[in-house]
Amino acid sequence: MTVAENRYLLEHRWLPHWFFEQKEALVGAILSEESAFLYKTMVEACTQEDVLYQAADYQAEMIKLTPDLYAVRIRMPQPEYVPHCHRVYLLFNADFTQKAYFTIELGLDGDFICGWNEEGCHFNYGNAPQDLAEELAQITQYFDA
DSSP: OOHHHHHHHIIIIIHHHHHHHHTHHHHHHHHOTTTOHHHHHHHHHOSSSOOOOOGGGOEEEEEEEETTEEEEEEEOSOOOSTTOEEEEEEEEETTSSSEEEEEEEEETTEEEEEEEOTTOOEEEEEEOOSSHHHHHHHHHHHHHO
8 A cells, every 4th residue: 555545544544443442542642752653653554665754743732622621633744635634633521431533634625624433434524724723613613513
């Protein structure tokens, strides 16, 4: 598989699956600076090609939205192809009984807020705002809906 194909799998198949299955273990791995989890995952997946990305291209931060609602915003390497992601958001409450996986995807006509559910269904919520605060506010509304 190509780097582009593996990147699609990471953003749209593996991460959502791991998030819904492993919850806090995945969040911990992503937030651990020493682990470079996402970069290492790409390196391991791309056995036939050199990975064009660096560990520093993947940045993750925890955001406390309310006393019981958290988001992990993952900045991905600059997308080259539709539907690669600019960012991935993991939203969850403190005990992980509520969780959602959102993406900010490169589209043919701009960027889109999308998401995946536990059953592997993809959703397109429409155009993504250019401002990160507005983007997160909009995603939080979809989470609460």
